[in-house]
Amino acid sequence: MSNPIITGYGDNLTVNNIRLGDLSPSDHENIEKEKGGQNYKPLEDVVVSHVKDSSTLICRKPSKNDVDAYIEEELIDGLCCYSAVNQGQLNKDIVDAVVHHLKNEKLPTVPRSIRHKYMSAFLLAATSITGMDKVVPKVSGVESWELTFKLCRRWGYQIKQIPENECIIVGAKGNFHGRTLAAVSMSDDPDSRDEFGPFVPGIELVPYNDIESLENLFKEKGDRIAAFSVEPIQGEAGVIVPDENYWPQVEKLCKKYNILLAMDEVQTGFGRTGANFAYELFGVKPDIIGCGKAAGGGILPVSFVAGKKEIIDTLTPGSEGSTFGGYPLASVVGVYAIKTLVDLKLAENARVRGDQLMNHFNDIKNEFPDKIKETRGKGLLTAFEMFDETHLDGHKVSVELLNHGVYAKETHHSTVRIAPALTISAEQIDSMAAKLREVIKSL
Numbered sequence: 001m002s003n004p005i006i007t008g009y010g011d012n013l014t015v016n017n018i019r020l021g022d023l024s025p026s027d028h029e030n031i032e033k034e035k036g037g038q039n040y041k042p043l044e045d046v047v048v049s050h051v052k053d054s055s056t057l058i059c060r061k062p063s064k065n066d067v068d069a070y071i072e073e074e075l076i077d078g079l080c081c082y083s084a085v086n087q088g089q090l091n092k093d094i095v096d097a098v099v100h101h102l103k104n105e106k107l108p109t110v111p112r113s114i115r116h117k118y119m120s121a122f123l124l125a126a127t128s129i130t131g132m133d134k135v136v137p138k139v140s141g142v143e144s145w146e147l148t149f150k151l152c153r154r155w156g157y158q159i160k161q162i163p164e165n166e167c168i169i170v171g172a173k174g175n176f177h178g179r180t181l182a183a184v185s186m187s188d189d190p191d192s193r194d195e196f197g198p199f200v201p202g203i204e205l206v207p208y209n210d211i212e213s214l215e216n217l218f219k220e221k222g223d224r225i226a227a228f229s230v231e232p233i234q235g236e237a238g239v240i241v242p243d244e245n246y247w248p249q250v251e252k253l254c255k256k257y258n259i260l261l262a263m264d265e266v267q268t269g270f271g272r273t274g275a276n277f278a279y280e281l282f283g284v285k286p287d288i289i290g291c292g293k294a295a296g297g298g299i300l301p302v303s304f305v306a307g308k309k310e311i312i313d314t315l316t317p318g319s320e321g322s323t324f325g326g327y328p329l330a331s332v333v334g335v336y337a338i339k340t341l342v343d344l345k346l347a348e349n350a351r352v353r354g355d356q357l358m359n360h361f362n363d364i365k366n367e368f369p370d371k372i373k374e375t376r377g378k379g380l381l382t383a384f385e386m387f388d389e390t391h392l393d394g395h396k397v398s399v400e401l402l403n404h405g406v407y408a409k410e411t412h413h414s415t416v417r418i419a420p421a422l423t424i425s426a427e428q429i430d431s432m433a434a435k436l437r438e439v440i441k442s443l
């Protein structure tokens, strides 16, 4: 144990005589392997240094020939941190708000046990954009889902009068809600579950986009089911868009059996799918939603739960809390993330640029019908799936795209998701698609 010696910023940031600017991608990899947990497998030989504009990442490595020089590479960001940066990197209004807040307004952090004035602004903005009665701030996406889960159980006991400890929350197969124990208890993905049991009880899964299975379960156990907790479009599963009439039928069933419809809008919210929230695309209104990712404008982790009064009102002091949920700086960022969503018409941009990207996908599919099996998406949450053959490998596509200057990542063996910032330009979409075509052609 020793006190580390830390100096400098950026490439000159130096910890115990190791200066960041001197580290090669493999040095970074070695440090991560030696000193970090191996819960991610980042693309190899590339390290992001900074951003050039709202959708361009700059990767940097030291030059082997000249100690004072760097080799730089530009990447179009086709992923925008899994939809956390819908507003574009370093959105000026959000950055200005943060700088102004810290330098002039001077209130970074106080706990929730004393009121601060920025909470009011956040609650007003978040209830307004969601059209919900009440909002509770949290930090990460999974926390918003987990609080939704807890609130559904509370509502089940207090309002629906489910007998104590018998409450069931229904989820969908292929779901992704994050990595806490409750979230992996609902997951059916062995990678995220293996050897983490025993799991949270009172969870049942039905196939996604299958109204009959849901109805059968509601018929059998509806008196003990508090909520159906789902993503309106499954993101991590490979951008699975349910049939047009699925959500209206689900909404009807939920009403019939007095079961809450709880939607996880962490990835689909904030304009991503061409509407502020994806449920709007299907003409339904959930009882409660969880938001995260772009709720923090790509600057801070900000998440929240928004829902009907009778659900949120089941909370009592001490039943829920979070040191950084809605602290002053996060409240300001949250307000400006919403302001940017509205001012920049991000949902509309997602629709227009999404159509442009899907047209390119479909052209590529028509050109290579033996390679591309399906294209899917809404707005700028898009994916293409290749046929399940060894040479059509999603990871290889990600690596080749990287070599062509595009950052995207496979979700499963043969599916590649593309979900850039909602501020991306028409030229960047065309350029990304041209590179994608080259890569698919080369497979």
Ligand SMILES: Cc1ncc(COP(=O)(O)O)c(C=O)c1O
Pocket (backbone or CB within 6 Å): 082, 140, 141, 142, 143, 145, 176, 177, 178, 179, 231, 235, 236, 264, 265, 266, 267, 268, 292, 293
């Ligand atoms: C639908 C959905 N819910 C929850 C989460 C978890 O968010 P976080 O990683 O911020 O906890 C994610 C993350 O990808 C997500 O896609």
